Amino acid sequence: MYTDKREKRKEDVLVGRNAVYEALRAGHPVDSVLIAKGNNGGPVRRIVDLCGARGVVIKDVSSAKLDAICGGMNHQGVAALAAAHEYSSVAEMLQTAKERGEPPFLVICDDINDPHNLGAIIRTAECCGAHGVIIPKRGAVGLTAAVDKAASGALEYLPVARVSNLTATVEELKKQGIWVYGTAMDGQPFYQTDFSGAAAVIIGSEGKGISRLLRENCDIVVSIPMHGRITSMNASVAAGIVLYEAAKSRMRAGGGRS
Template structure:
């Protein structure tokens, strides 16, 4: 029997088959389950089935990666990353806007991998009055302990929904008359853009920006003027500037 032990440097890591299974079974928020490639035995199959039942992301990783993540703990080829907070749904986010009698104001984080960036985006979104954040299940950081810490408590108040397909989610939002704005270097200057209605702001990954398919679904592409020698801003900094421009436009429209 393996208990729910965690490394002091990775307090969101749960190592060992039994520990992971019991965490899932108890309903504890789990961001993802990592399974060593080729490790598909009976107990692992039970974990995989439970993950699918609960909608938890499964990642196949190398044994070496698990060794590094678990830092000496006997992981038995299985580990889980505990979520710092439960995920919401897109419907929860829309209901929040409806309850406040406000046009939806949503942030879509496309493949943000740095937990400090996602945490900072969550913090700014909460301060700016956004109704929620949408992130993808794969190719991005989830609600890990590091994200929670970087949000400085904002994660307790900001709904974060995790979806399987951002493109199809955006298509559904557009059907609800929510305008989609993508932060993109080739877009029009943000200060020439009217953000006053229902909107979703798409922020791309740190290295590659918005993915091609998602970019094609945006109604507008907006950019920040870069007057210096550096070509781009940190994703969370760019998100913060654009979020508060949305706040300014929305408040101006009410006057």
């Protein structure tokens, strides 16, 4: 039975130069633009320039990968992954906390690449009363349709900010009196940690954990003691354990929503 290859194209993919250019020009949320290697001149140049003006991430990919992503459609060397939601800003998150009369509670995701993990972390963060999630522009998954699905509606209520430099963002948060908590295997037990007050919790990537620079900027590093033979756990599961401990600390101190 014949199947049109276009049916295999992901719903969040925009295909072709004109489609991508017009989406950018109209201000539609775009997670990233994919350009076939060696195809960034001529008509594609205006797309590159528009991405620069809007701060949209550009990824150079092979033609074979672009073919697979676009499901066989004629992509002309260009495609875009549409963002499931508009990105927010860290300033807006802090303003929300101020308006609610609550100490800021933020979650920072360091290079989370699995959309199901990121979506699950966003969902848990919303359930724990966080004011927002911060992710990096490069080296990590953005707000794709898969992330939106895994978040199960949490993106409708919890803002996500995408920043160029996580380390610089952490340094700025610390200047504003926010304590930064990292997660690593050699930290102090999470259940012995007081998360009350203004807090930002960093969840490391699936494979490497927290980057060196981010760890150096943490005020406290916490761990989840392991009692079995496995020495680590899924990033979103670890996030759930630590974030709920943080939520408990905040509620006991009267700094979180009950």
